[in-house]
Amino acid sequence: MEEAHDEIKKCVEQGNFVQARGILADCQNAAVAIGTLIEDTEGEGHHTVMVLEGYCELVYQIHECLLPDGSVNTVNADKIYKSLRQKLIEAQNSIRNDIKIRTEAVFLPYKASMWDSLESVWKAADADPDCDAYVIPIPYFDKNPDGSFREMHYEGDQYPAYVLVTKYDEYDFEAHHPDMIYIHNPYDDLNFVTSVPPFFFSENLKKYTDKLVYIPYFTLEEIKPDEDERIEGMKHFVTTSGVFNADKVIVQSEDMKQVYIKVLLEAMNNNSEAARKYWDDKILGLGSPKIDKALNTRREDYL
Secondary structure, three states, X not given: OHHHHHHHHHHHHOOOHHHHHXXXXXXXXXXXXXXXXXXXXXXXXXHHHHHHHHHHHHHHHHHHHEOOOOOEOOXXXXXXXXXXXXXXXXXXXXXXXXXXXXXXXXEEOOOHHHHHHOHHHHHHHHHOOOEEEEEOOOOEEEEOOOOOEEEEEOOOOOOOOOOOEOOHHHOOHHHHOOOEEEEOOOOHHXXXXXXXXXXXXXXXXXXXXXXXXXXXXXXXXXXXOOOHHHHHOOHHHHOOHHHHHOOEEEOOOHHHHHHHHHHHHHHOOOOOHHHHHHHHHHEEOOOOHHHHHHHHOOHHHHO
């Protein structure tokens, strides 16, 4: 709207009041749309909606002051601009301070047996009153030797009763654009045995979220960063599409983080400080949720 206010000021200074009135109408429509959205999510009578109503009233008054004959009724361009700017700042401050920011996190397991690699993170998100956490099990296909899809499997009915499951075809990723998407399948089209639908490849999911997070569905025996021979045998776990496409990768330990960084620097043939910092920021050695699940499992769960 700031750009629109600049245009209104220019139009008034140039005597182009018809265009100025048109831009004012656009500003009012935008403010009404924002107010309606806030009212739908925050409820009626919200303070920010009242502030936006004040902005709309000012826009209407200015609109009426710009007369069709090219004259201005007591208001000059500078005053118009300053009054609009003041009301806009009030609205921006109210949006920033009076609206509780909610986050939306989506968890995309595919095999129910691998849910333990995401569960503790989901539990933390689900317990946060300011977070909407969705568990959306996705289907997967067996693959023929030529790479074509064979039988489809969907295991959405195999999750614990306390996990509220959303059907994968009932969630609009584009409309929701969740803040975070968590995945544990890193292979995209490079798994020769099974595959999730291409929509759920990490390369595509990046379009629908601000932060794509990959958590491996497995844990490995711990490896030190200087154990080159052992590292050689696990590189294929590191150089996957999910690791490259994710914004964050959570691994089981700080040592494993350093191993990942070492492998990725070598794979990219780039050992610069900038590259090292990139991977250091991206790979997080926070521990595996699978271990959390094992530690929190009660004996009764298996009886």
